Amino acid sequence: MGRFELAQKAVALAEKRLPVDYWPEYYDTRTGKFIGKQARMYQTWTIAGFLTSKMLLKDPEMASRLFWEEDYELLDICVCGLSKTGRKSIPLGKGSLQKARVLFDEMPHRNVVTWTAMITGNNSCNHYKSAWNVFPQMLRDGAQPNDFTISAVLKACKGLKALLCGQLAHALAIKVGVQGSSIYVDNALMDMYATCCATMNHAKMVFEDITTKTDVCWTTFITGYTHRGDAYGGLRVFCQMFLEEGALSPFSFSIAARACASIGWCFLGKQVHAAVVKHGFESNLPVKNSILDMYCKCHSVSGAKQLFSEMSHKDTITWNTLIAGFEALDSRVSLCIFSQMVSEGFSPDCFSFTSVLGACANLAVLYCGQQLHGVIVHKGLDNNLEISNALIYMYAKGGNIAYSHKIFSKMPCTNLVSWTSMMIGYGDHGYGKEAVELFDEMVGLGIKPDRMMFMAILSACSHAGLVEEGLRYFRLMTNCYHIAPDIVIYGCVVDLLGRVGKVKEAYQLIESMPFEPDESIWATLLGACKLHKQSRVAKLAALRALDMKPIKAGTYALLSNIYAAEGDWDDFASLKKLRRSIKNKSDSGRSWIELKDQVCSFVVGDRFVSSNKEVCEVLKLLILHIKDVDMDNVHDLEDKNDHLNGS
Numbered sequence: 287m288g289r290f291e292l293a294q295k296a297v298a299l300a301e302k303r304l305p306v307d308y309w310p311e312y313y314d315t316r317t318g319k320f321i322g323k324q325a326r327m328y329q330t331w332t333i334a335g336f337l338t339s340k341m342l343l344k345d346p347e348m349a350s351r352l353f354w355e356e357d358y359e360l361l362d363i364c365v366c367g368l369s370k371t372g373r374k375s376i377p378l379g380k381g382s383l384q385k386a387r388v389l390f391d392e393m394p395h396r397n398v399v400t401w402t403a404m405i406t407g408n409n410s411c412n413h414y415k416s417a418w419n420v421f422p423q424m425l426r427d428g429a430q431p432n433d434f435t436i437s438a439v440l441k442a443c444k445g446l447k448a449l450l451c452g453q454l455a456h457a458l459a460i461k462v463g464v465q466g467s468s469i470y471v472d473n474a475l476m477d478m479y480a481t482c483c484a485t486m487n488h489a490k491m492v493f494e495d496i497t498t499k500t501d502v503c504w505t506t507f508i509t510g511y512t513h514r515g516d517a518y519g520g521l522r523v524f525c526q527m528f529l530e531e532g533a534l535s536p537f538s539f540s541i542a543a544r545a546c547a548s549i550g551w552c553f554l555g556k557q558v559h560a561a562v563v564k565h566g567f568e569s570n571l572p573v574k575n576s577i578l579d580m581y582c583k584c585h586s587v588s589g590a591k592q593l594f595s596e597m598s599h600k601d602t603i604t605w606n607t608l609i610a611g612f613e614a615l616d617s618r619v620s621l622c623i624f625s626q627m628v629s630e631g632f633s634p635d636c637f638s639f640t641s642v643l644g645a646c647a648n649l650a651v652l653y654c655g656q657q658l659h660g661v662i663v664h665k666g667l668d669n670n671l672e673i674s675n676a677l678i679y680m681y682a683k684g685g686n687i688a689y690s691h692k693i694f695s696k697m698p699c700t701n702l703v704s705w706t707s708m709m710i711g712y713g714d715h716g717y718g719k720e721a722v723e724l725f726d727e728m729v730g731l732g733i734k735p736d737r738m739m740f741m742a743i744l745s746a747c748s749h750a751g752l753v754e755e756g757l758r759y760f761r762l763m764t765n766c767y768h769i770a771p772d773i774v775i776y777g778c779v780v781d782l783l784g785r786v787g788k789v790k791e792a793y794q795l796i797e798s799m800p801f802e803p804d805e806s807i808w809a810t811l812l813g814a815c816k817l818h819k820q821s822r823v824a825k826l827a828a829l830r831a832l833d834m835k836p837i838k839a840g841t842y843a844l845l846s847n848i849y850a851a852e853g854d855w856d857d858f859a860s861l862k863k864l865r866r867s868i869k870n871k872s873d874s875g876r877s878w879i880e881l882k883d884q885v886c887s888f889v890v891g892d893r894f895v896s897s898n899k900e901v902c903e904v905l906k907l908l909i910l911h912i913k914d915v916d917m918d919n920v921h922d923l924e925d926k927n928d929h930l931n932g933s
Contacts, residue, residue, distance in 0.1 A: 383411050401429050405438040414445030421455075431458065433468030440474035449482040465495075472496050473506045480510030486519065501535035508541050517545040521554065528561075536570045543576035552584035559593075575603050582611020605632055610641040617645035621654065634661075636670050643676035652684030675703045682711025702736060709742040718750020725759070737769055744778035748785055756782040773799075777807050784814025789823045805834055812844040824848045 390396070390404050401424040408417035421439050424431065431439070436459045443452035456475060459465040465472065472492060479488035493499075493507045504527045511520035524542045527534070539562050546555035559577050567573050574597055581589035594600075594608055605627040612620035624642040628634065634642075639662055646655035659677060662668050674697050681690040694700070694708045705728045712721035725743045729735065735743075740763045747756030760779055763769045771779075776799055783792040792811055796803050808831035815824035828845050846862055849855075 383407060383413070396427065396429065398429050398432055398435060401427075402432070402435045402438055405435065405442065409438060409441050409445065412445065414442040417442035418446060418448070418451060431462060433459075433464040433471045436462075436464055437468070437470040437474040440471070440478045444474075444478040444481045447482050449479075452478040452482055465492075466497065469500060469502065473502055476503075476506050476510055480514065486510055486514070486516070499530075499532055501533035501538065504532050505535055505537045505541065508538055508545075512541055512545050512548075515548075517549045517551075520545045521551075524558075534565055534567075536567050536573045539565075539567055539573050540576040543573070543580040547576075547580040547583035550584050552581070552586050552589070555580040555584055556589070571599060571601060571604070575601075575607055578604065579607045579611065582607065582615065585615060587615055600632075602632055602635055602638070606635070606637045606641060609638060609645075613641050613645045613648065617648040620645035621649075621651075636667060636673055639667065640672050640676040643673070643680045647676075647680040647683035650684050652681070652686060655680045655684055669698055671697070671699060671701060671704070675701075675707050678704065678707040678711065682707070682714060687711050687715045687717065702733060702739065705733065706739050706742050709739065709746060713742060713746030713749055716749050718746050718752045718755070721746035721750070722752065722755050735763075735767065737763075737772070737775065740767075740769065741775055741778055744775065744782060748778060748782040751786055753782060753786050753788070773801065773804055773807065776803075777810055780807055780810050781814075784811060784817075787814075787818040787820075789814050789818060789820045793823050793827065803830075805831065808834070809844060812848065816844060816848055821848075 386407055387404070390400065393400065401420065405417045405420050405424075408414070408420065418439065421431075421435075421442075424435070436455060439455045440452060443449075443455060452475075455478075456465070459471050459475070465475065472495075475492045476489045479492065480486060483489070489507065489510050493503065496503055504523070508520045508523045508527075511517070511523060521542060524538060524545070526532075527538065539558060542558045543555060546552070546558060555577070558580070562568055562570075562573055562577065574593070578590060578593050578597075581593060590608065590611060594604070597604065605623065609620050609623050609627070612623060620642060624634070624638065624645075627638070639658065643655060643658060646652075646658065655677075659668075662673055662677075667673055674693055677693050678690045681687070681693065690708060690711045694704060697704060705724065709721050709724055712718070712724065721743060725735070725739075728739075740759060743759050744756050747753070747759065756779065760771070760775075763775070764771060776795065779795060780792045783789070783795065789811065792814060796807060796811065808827055811827045812824060812831065815821070815827060825848075828848060831845065
């Protein structure tokens, strides 16, 4: 029997839709959803003709045994793309898709199953245009699409973000009578409209027309809002689901927890957590991981620690969530959690290493980062793109910019994050010329810079005093790449101008901004005025800053110093009094050095540093050396600076 006959037998077997009474509910790792019997039957029925062609071409003898004996377990593995352990099997490659198309074209007679299989197969390889092109061929061939065909076509429309095509498919769904009667079509319609439309109105209309709303309907509708960045909209639908006593699922709770995390709404997040316990989903690990992530992103240290300690079962995602969460909250704790993870027998993955490298960068503990780099090389993960990007950032923050460049230059492939990380490193170390060369090299390779990249190059130019280059990039961003500068970008340009004494130009730029400047913008300008003794502009900026009623203690300190320098002691005293009344206190200056495996931190006025006497003795020696410097040269430099500034 040839491969064509075998394929026919495979499709014929699939058309029987196979007995599904004995198929348990299982977790599909590709979609992250629990697939029930009916959906599983649909997967087998529509994909069998396509995926089995891979086995037919690879091992006809195995295929003949499979379909002649109707080995359902093996068919399930082949069709659903799963191994017996529930993990993904080898994904379908481009070559297999081409061979399947050849087999498809050889078939003299095709039915709805084979057409649907071809559409679904292209979708599975992200070939959405090819999937859409199969659909009109099917209609011209006279095949009548069913609900599974329409849902597959709608997925292709979503992938293409082709609203018009999706509307055509929607019209056909109404014509053949599958909208409102097929859960697959209804969910695919909501998903397509949520992705392709500017608002959720069309998706909402489809949702409201569904007479019996399942948990999948609610989850799809909630996800439509959250994937658009509308966390509040998703949470409103989540609350509506409770009010209407809709069907609950663990996925809806996970999505709601992530929505709370994205907007930092810890109060509602705690309510979601309580509802999880109330409705019996507290043993669901993905749900618990989402709740844990919510506590971390809402900066609830106690909530995250308590939930983590109460979890009887943890996986790598659990540990990664906590490590990444504490990277932002307390990097020292993040390192401790990583050590605990390894000691309890869990194997760190790429996400673990990127987070813990970020913690090392935050603490500037180069020695610890180097140890992690050794482990990464030992595990063979040093060519991973995300890890390489994290290493570039870690070495730059740790003071070893040369090693950052070494890693960057040896990367087999890079992305925009790689270039941005290297750019930030150059900027932090004052290597403005190298940053400019790197940016021009990147553009020459055809890589399109984004807002973050422009922020990095502007900051690098600012630190190096490259005003003309920085202004050129600012114009390039707006005129060539049509990126509208936000308040952070404007802050970079104000800093760029202020560092070289162009405070008047900086003030004019602030006045021309299309939105109101914030406190940090005025603080940047005030710092430049103080540095370059520009009292007139400083007074104007001070008045504008005070009108905003600043909340940062550092802003009041700048204003106080400016008034003191001008001898305006009444305003100085008023500001001092006002500064004491605000809740926010300025952070003391802090510096640290790394000695062996310890980081020693020094704070202004700290009397409890270890080896305090020895430190004080060294400081006395340094002060004596400073006093021995020829102060006349210093005064000459100050006079020249005053002359240049016209004061």
